[in-house]
Amino acid sequence: MRLSGKVAIITGGTFGIGESTVRLFAKEGAKVVIAARNEAKGAKLVDSIKAEGGEALFVKTDVSKEEDVANLVQQTVETYGKVDVLFANAGVGDMQDLDCCTLEEWNRTISVDLTGVFLCNKYAIKEMAKIGEGSIINCASILGHVGQMSVSAYAAAKGGVVNMTRAAAVTYASQGIRINAVCPGYIDTPILENTPSEVIDQLVSMVPARRLGKPEEVANCVLFLASDESSFVTGANLLVDGGYTAQ
Ligand SMILES: NC(=O)c1ccc[n+]([C@@H]2O[C@H](COP(=O)([O-])OP(=O)(O)OC[C@H]3O[C@@H](n4cnc5c(N)ncnc54)[C@H](O)[C@@H]3O)[C@@H](O)[C@H]2O)c1
Structure with missing residues (x-):
């Protein structure tokens, strides 16, 4: 197993993509800490992973709140003793033109998609x-x-x-953290x-692979970056886009 003995936090x-990565990491031997806001869904996912012989913990977390993120990491260390891997995945989308975007809408997206990633990394x-x-993978x-x-x-946040x-x-x-x-x-x-x-049809027509990607296809790349197989890879941006940005 590629993550045997590792403790991995996955936000969202x-x-x-987050759920696919949780399931894949658990299969690969990681103790998985699921950080999200939906307690019912989190509890169900933990049960499902344990039923398949895996190990998982749910910690209710809003990644935009510093006290929640501090608690997430503390609960992880109290339960499993360390943090080896972080997948800072939680995110929200927006569909706003700049001239119509309110400050509240701007702040909501930035607070989750950028500030949330900063807090989890910190x-x-x-x-x-x-x-x-350690290995951190930011989405x-x-x-x-x-x-x-x-x-x-x-786009600003990403x-x-x-x-x-x-x-x-x-x-x-130099501290061994990728x-x-x-x-x-x-x-x-x-x-x-x-x-x-x-709009989906239009997006697909612009993708060289002519289809949407599957969450599992992103999870497989996150697994590579989390595992020791990528031990000399740091600061990289792994594009998982069916060729979209290569055009
Ligand atoms: N699906 C795509 O086409 C796509 C493309 C590029 C990037 N992404 C990125 O991939 C990541 C995962 O997206 P997805 O497509 O799986 O979306 P999703 O909506 O299925 O999952 C996002 C997850 O983040 C959680 N989340 C949102 N706000 C949160 C908060 N404040 N605190 C904690 N959790 C929060 C949601 O509850 C959900 O579990 C996001 O960062 C997204 O921006 C997705």
Whole structure:
């Protein structure tokens, strides 16, 4: 198993890419800490993983709140003794043009998609430094690399995650902590559920692979970055986009 003995925190772990990664990590031998807001879904997922012989803990967490993130890391260490891996995955989408985006809407997206990633990195790094190793994978997006209409705050946040990841990778490499980003393209998850089907069709037509990605296809890349197989990889942006940004 590729994550045997590792303790992994996954934020936004109850749906979509996060849930697929939780299930994959548990199968690969990790003790998985699921950080999300939906307690009922979290409890169900923990039961399902334990029923399959895995180990998991749910900690109710809003990643935009510092006290919640501090508690998440503390609960992880109290339960499993350390933090080896963080997948800072929680995120929200937006569909706003800049001239219509209210300050409240802007702050809501930035507080989850950028500040939430910062807070999780901050508290995980403190624990990883104690054991002299760790792997952090931040969830950015193709929209951290290229633009698209009507996603102003989201693109700003994801661009921030991309470059924060590089700066943090450089800062903590000598302490044995690797920090990378995974940058999904259009993936078939609940985040797209309010996107009209004609818009989805249009997006798919722009993807060289001519389809949406599957959450499992992102989870497989996160697993590689979490495992020792990527031991000399840090500061990288792994694009998982069916060729979208290569055009
Ligand atoms: N699906 C895509 O097409 C796509 C493309 C590029 C990037 N991404 C990124 O992938 C990540 C996962 O997205 P997904 O597609 O699985 O979406 P999703 O909506 O299925 O999952 C997002 C998860 O984040 C959680 N979350 C949201 N706000 C939170 C908060 N404040 N605190 C804790 N948890 C919170 C949600 O409850 C949910 O579990 C996000 O960062 C998203 O921006 C997705």
